[in-house]
Amino acid sequence: MLWWQGQQITDNYTAIRQQEDTLKKLTVRTWxxxxxxxxxxxxxxxxxxxxxxxxxxxxxxxxxxxxxx
Known part of the structure; x- marks a missing residue:
């Protein structure tokens, strides 16, 4: 159970980083x-x-x- 929760946290952190990167790119493209x-x-x-x-x-x-x- 703890392993699964740790994996979920890691996956969520990775998804958030990808979303932050996408937001930075969109901000540049939209001035x-x-x-x-x-x-x-x-x-x-x-x-x-x-x-x-x-x-x-x-x-x-x-x-x-x-x-x-």
Whole structure:
């Protein structure tokens, strides 16, 4: 029984490390931009510190340009 629990802990630790590595890679690919939905259903993109946004209309849609301050 103790061996099994020890193995579960080791497996969980390995899974957490893999998830942390994946999160780091995704953060780099998304420039640190996060999505947040409020309790009343509003949706937000949260920019990391030092980032500015500019809304640009394009072909009936709105593009958001990100730039460093």
């Amino acid at each position: 640190g931009v996060r999505y947040q939905e409020s309790s009343d259903g509003r949706k937000f993109l949260i920019l990391p510190p030092g980032m500015q946004s500019e809304a640009i209309p394009y072909d009936g849609t709105t593009w958001i340009r990100l730039k460093q301050e």
